[in-house]
Amino acid sequence: MNLSMLSLFMSFMNRFNSSNAKVKAKTSKSSKTSQKNLQMVPSTMGETWATISSTIASIMFAWAIVCQYSPHEVRHLIENFKRSIKEYLNPYIQISIHEFTGDRMKRSEGYNLVEAYLSCNTSRSAKRLRADLETDGESLVLSMDDYEKITDEFQGVEVWWGLGKIAHSSRSNYAEQGKRYYKLIFHRRHRELVTKSYLDHVMKQGKEIKTRNRQRRLYTNCANSIKMSSGMWSHIVFDHKASFETMALDYAKKKEIVEDLQAFSMNKEFYERAGKAWKRGYLLYGPPGTGKSTMIAAMANLLNYDVYDLELTAVKDNTDLRRLLIETTSKSIIVIEDIDCSLDLTGQRKEKKEKVEKSCLEDEKVEEKEKEQEKEKRKEKERPKSHKKPQEEGNNGRVTLSGLLNFIDGIWSSCGTERLIVFTTNHIEKLDPALIRRGRMDMHIELSYCSFEGFKVLAKNYLSLENHQMFDRIESLIGETKMTPADVAENLMPKWPQDDPEKYLLNLIKALEKTKEAAAKKKSNKSKVIEPAQKEEVLSQDSLGIEKIE
Numbered sequence: 001m002n003l004s005m006l007s008l009f010m011s012f013m014n015r016f017n018s019s020n021a022k023v024k025a026k027t028s029k030s031s032k033t034s035q036k037n038l039q040m041v042p043s044t045m046g047e048t049w050a051t052i053s054s055t056i057a058s059i060m061f062a063w064a065i066v067c068q069y070s071p072h073e074v075r076h077l078i079e080n081f082k083r084s085i086k087e088y089l090n091p092y093i094q095i096s097i098h099e100f101t102g103d104r105m106k107r108s109e110g111y112n113l114v115e116a117y118l119s120c121n122t123s124r125s126a127k128r129l130r131a132d133l134e135t136d137g138e139s140l141v142l143s144m145d146d147y148e149k150i151t152d153e154f155q156g157v158e159v160w161w162g163l164g165k166i167a168h169s170s171r172s173n174y175a176e177q178g179k180r181y182y183k184l185i186f187h188r189r190h191r192e193l194v195t196k197s198y199l200d201h202v203m204k205q206g207k208e209i210k211t212r213n214r215q216r217r218l219y220t221n222c223a224n225s226i227k228m229s230s231g232m233w234s235h236i237v238f239d240h241k242a243s244f245e246t247m248a249l250d251y252a253k254k255k256e257i258v259e260d261l262q263a264f265s266m267n268k269e270f271y272e273r274a275g276k277a278w279k280r281g282y283l284l285y286g287p288p289g290t291g292k293s294t295m296i297a298a299m300a301n302l303l304n305y306d307v308y309d310l311e312l313t314a315v316k317d318n319t320d321l322r323r324l325l326i327e328t329t330s331k332s333i334i335v336i337e338d339i340d341c342s343l344d345l346t347g348q349r350k351e352k353k354e355k356v357e358k359s360c361l362e363d364e365k366v367e368e369k370e371k372e373q374e375k376e377k378r379k380e381k382e383r384p385k386s387h388k389k390p391q392e393e394g395n396n397g398r399v400t401l402s403g404l405l406n407f408i409d410g411i412w413s414s415c416g417t418e419r420l421i422v423f424t425t426n427h428i429e430k431l432d433p434a435l436i437r438r439g440r441m442d443m444h445i446e447l448s449y450c451s452f453e454g455f456k457v458l459a460k461n462y463l464s465l466e467n468h469q470m471f472d473r474i475e476s477l478i479g480e481t482k483m484t485p486a487d488v489a490e491n492l493m494p495k496w497p498q499d500d501p502e503k504y505l506l507n508l509i510k511a512l513e514k515t516k517e518a519a520a521k522k523k524s525n526k527s528k529v530i531e532p533a534q535k536e537e538v539l540s541q542d543s544l545g546i547e548k549i550e
């Protein structure tokens with residue numbers, strides 16, 4: 001190829017020289033000595049051109065010979081020399097970030113992060129944009145189109161980004177053809193800044209943008225759940241609307257929890273400095289319907305985390321538990337609901353609890369126990385046939401308390417970062433103290449019956465009411481009764497949007513009065529049944545109960 005071009009070039013130059021000679025001959029015939037000086041110019045120019053062209057031709061010829069016949073080492077040296085000349089003449093450095101690297105079928109994470117980063121300023125500066133539907137299927141996200149270029153600025157330095165595509169050619173690897181890559185171009189005097197700080201900045205910002213825009217997931221390890229992904233967890237889109245603003249909870253308590261969560265998510269440096277795994281445990285306890293599950297959803301929404309709902313009864317053994325832990329991602333909440341029903345974690349407290357249960361005839365407790373039994377029955381039905389209750393088989397090949405403790409804060413628990421572990425229970429007294437001690441469950445949150453403050457939140461959520469003359473009556477009643485936020489919410493829930501809110505406030509008042517009456521009746525029945533001596537025993541045992549740590 002080189003040789004044929006060279007011969008063409010040489011023949012062209014020969015023709016050029018001969019025609020030049022002809023012109024010279026012609027002019028010398030027609031004009032005499034007076035024009036001699038004028039003729040000197042074209043002839044000198046022609047000669048110069050001829051010399052240049054023949055030199056170039058000789059170089060090219062020699063080059064072609066060298067390329068073809070010289071040993072590999074020489075060619076390599078020449079290539080290096082060529083490259084250094086090019087580099088010397090071109091002061092710009094280029095970094096490519098490919099969509100797919102190696103034989104991996106998965107998109108490169110670096111490419112994804114650059115894409116997320118650029119999606120932010122693309123719409124401002126790029127002229128050709130590509131619009132893709134977001135993962136939520138509702139909004140369009142803009143990114144730069146193929147072969148488009150944009151300029152970015154970092155600490156006063158300009159850099160250029162381009163999106164390229166590997167062309168379909170015989171030289172490119174077949175598997176790579178059509179794949180995209182981002183190209184970052186910058187002046188070589190900014191090499192340090194770009195490679196050390198700018199790229200870090202791009203990755204960090206990209207991660208933040210991705211986290212902000214991602215669709216969160218609710219994972220479960222339940223054996224009979226619909227399998228939507230490979231691995232030990234299956235997931236669906238997490239789209240719970242709960243938030244701390246809409247939770248019926250006293251303002252001070254709410255504020256404390258929110259601040260604790262926010263401090264946790266922003267305290268990466270502290271955990272690194274203190275040499276602690278970046279995780280925090282929350283124990284949510286209280287009667288059914290007080291908002292434990294709702295609070296988990298509110299936590300996930302506040303911090304933008306995924307939720308891993310761990311069904312302990314479906315976990316084969318401690319090894320599987322560890323595997324599940326390894327497969328969880330950062331920025332997530334690992335939840336074990338009704339932990340007292342999932343494992344035999346009663347420890348030494350079991351005996352004491354039984355004693356208390358025998359003597360204590362408090363109606364509320366009996367009622368709660370009934371609810372609890374119902375719940376356990378329901379769970380038993382839902383439990384996969386192959387998985388018997390752990391306590392039935394002892395610790396043989398099952399999840400054990402020590403396995404669970406290791407899961408929470410053993411050496412393996414540090415394999416991920418920024419994670420919350422949340423346990424919920426209706427019976428805190430049933431749990432082994434080791435499981436809920438500080439350091440494992442850092443914050444114990446009691447969710448209790450609805451207060452007036454809680455009611456006001458619900459009235460605002462359900463009836464858009466901030467104040468009403470009936471509120472006073474509700475305030476006095478709600479202070480004297482034990483009604484869960486779930487029950488209050490049920491009474492306030494409007495059947496039709498155009499309904500009069502008063503109707504529902506009245507509903508609630510009636511329900512509260514009924515609950516109050518029933519409680520009074522039960523109390524008088526109880527005082528008839530329990531002898532004063534027994535009563536004393538019950539009270540003394542109650543006072544032995546769990547301290548409420550908030």
Ligand SMILES: Nc1ncnc2c1ncn2[C@@H]1O[C@H](COP(=O)(O)OP(=O)(O)OP(=O)(O)O)[C@@H](O)[C@H]1O
Pocket residue numbers: 246247248249286287288289290291292293294295425426485486487489
């Ligand atoms: N504190 C609360 N604030 C707002 N809504 C609440 C609250 N507590 C309960 N609810 C309402 O009651 C329903 C049931 O609450 P939730 O499932 O969170 O209770 P829970 O404490 O998890 O009960 P369980 O112990 O039976 O699991 C929720 O759907 C929610 O609408």
Ligand SMILES: [Mg+2]
Pocket residue numbers: 292293294337424
């Ligand atoms: Mg719940």
